[in-house]
Amino acid sequence: MSKxxxxxxxxxxxxxxxxxxxxxxxxxxxxxxxxxEWVDSSEEAACPHCGSKNIERIACxxxxxx
Ligand SMILES: [Zn+2]
Numbered sequence: 001m002s003k004x005x006x007x008x009x010x011x012x013x014x015x016x017x018x019x020x021x022x023x024x025x026x027x028x029x030x031x032x033x034x035x036x037e038w039v040d041s042s043e044e045a046a047c048p049h050c051g052s053k054n055i056e057r058i059a060c061x062x063x064x065x066x
Contacts, residue, residue: 026039026041026059027039027040027041027042027057027058027059028057028058028059029045029047029055029056029057029058030055030056030057030058031047031049031050031052031054031055031056032052032054032055032056033047033050033052033054034047034049034050034052036048036049036050
C-alpha cells in the first residue's frame, strides 16, 4: 500500500465517483470553428455562436487548480 495515499479504499471510490459526476456535468467546450468557449453539461451540444459541432470538450476537473 502506498504511504502517500490518505484515502481509504471506500473514500477513494467515492472520490472517483465525484470526479466522474463532475466530468459528466461540467464540460468546458471550445469551438474549433469560431473559437467560442463555454461550459456545458451536454456532450452533444453544438456551438451556441455558430452552430458548429466541431467542438473540443475538456472536463473541468482536468484543469490545474492553483
Ligand atoms: Zn462556433
